[in-house]
Amino acid sequence: MALEIKIRLVNEDDSLTRRQGGICQNDHGVPLVTWINEEETVLGVGSVFRVDKDTKCIGPFLYTSTARNKVFIECLLEETK
Structure with a gap:
């Protein structure tokens, strides 16, 4: 499966290193989610x-x-059952 990500800068002053979302303090483990085939x-x-x-x-x-x-995550989930 290939996933194409497009980045569009809103204006010339935008920078890819400037915060535009993303994670910060206490966000470790937060999910990165997208929609693939309506799922x-x-x-x-x-x-x-x-x-x-x-x-x-x-x-x-x-x-x-x-x-x-995946294998590591499945192992952790199995242990918590």
Whole structure:
């Protein structure tokens, strides 16, 4: 399955490193969700972000892939039953 992501800057002053959403303090584990074939799909979970000199959260916002960690996640879910 291929997933195409398009980024459109609203104006010339926009920057991909400026916060435009994303994760911040206490957001670790938050889901990265999209719609695929009219079905909500979790692509990853929030894991890492940067903080500027004013302690504001800035990009890049990194997520851990749920697909790459499927076996690990299934094991954890099985243990909690």
